[in-house]
Amino acid sequence: DGGITQSPKYLFRKEGQNVTLSCEQNLNHDAMYWYRQDPGQGLRLIYYSQIVNDFQKGDIAEGYSVSREKKESFPLTVTSAQKNPTAFYLCASSPGQNSYNEQFFGPGTRLTVL
Amino acid sequence: GNSVTQMEGPVTLSEEAFLTINCTYTATGYPSLFWYVQYPGEGLQLLLKATKADDKGSNKGFEATYRKETTSFHLEKGSVQVSDSAVYFCALLNTNAGKSTFGDGTTLTVKP
Numbered sequence: 157d158g159g160i161t162q163s164p165k166y167l168f169r170k171e172g173q174n175v176t177l178s179c180e181q182n183l184n185h186d187a188m189y190w191y192r193q194d195p196g197q198g199l200r201l202i203y204y205s206q207i208v209n210d211f212q213k214g215d216i217a218e219g220y221s222v223s224r225e226k227k228e229s230f231p232l233t234v235t236s237a238q239k240n241p242t243a244f245y246l247c248a249s250s251p252g253q254n255s256y257n258e259q260f261f262g263p264g265t266r267l268t269v270l
Numbered sequence: 271g272n273s274v275t276q277m278e279g280p281v282t283l284s285e286e287a288f289l290t291i292n293c294t295y296t297a298t299g300y301p302s303l304f305w306y307v308q309y310p311g312e313g314l315q316l317l318l319k320a321t322k323a324d325d326k327g328s329n330k331g332f333e334a335t336y337r338k339e340t341t342s343f344h345l346e347k348g349s350v351q352v353s354d355s356a357v358y359f360c361a362l363l364n365t366n367a368g369k370s371t372f373g374d375g376t377t378l379t380v381k382p
Contacts, residue, residue, distance in 0.1 A: 261315065
């Protein structure tokens, strides 16, 4: 059963701690993306990667870091430098840069900073 | 740059009413256009798409036509159901950009 998995579903963290959100896909997609969604808001792009070992900053990369060591995995680390990390985080993938390709989304991780 | 503007919500309708959610875009070249739907607490899923001018995307009774002359991709459904209650996102993808541009989303609530 192909798809994107994100774990955990809910995550709690104390202020000042780094935390890593997992994103795995078995769709053999080249491109992967991380978005942040705040209540009642649209999606904001954090980072994206179009190929293994390469990634680009999105619109709100400050306070976040990523890695892309394997095609199927694109973990996101929320660092203590992120001033307001409480949000819903969505990971997505797509086959590649072809303009016909839609994105496939994971179920999301809700991060709450205590 | 690329941008997507969606009709502001929230939108509240009675069951079996006609739905229109407006979407207009700004982009260079010939982007593909998408509508995604998000149910509470879940990720987005593709509802329909159109890849060139005058294409009509359709799925589950929803339709949208790619209008290059008006740079629009309005979402329509003839008769909504309670189960259509969700947030709807319009998006575009330009190959040059390598990433999608999303609208802010429109929340639809359908009452019995």
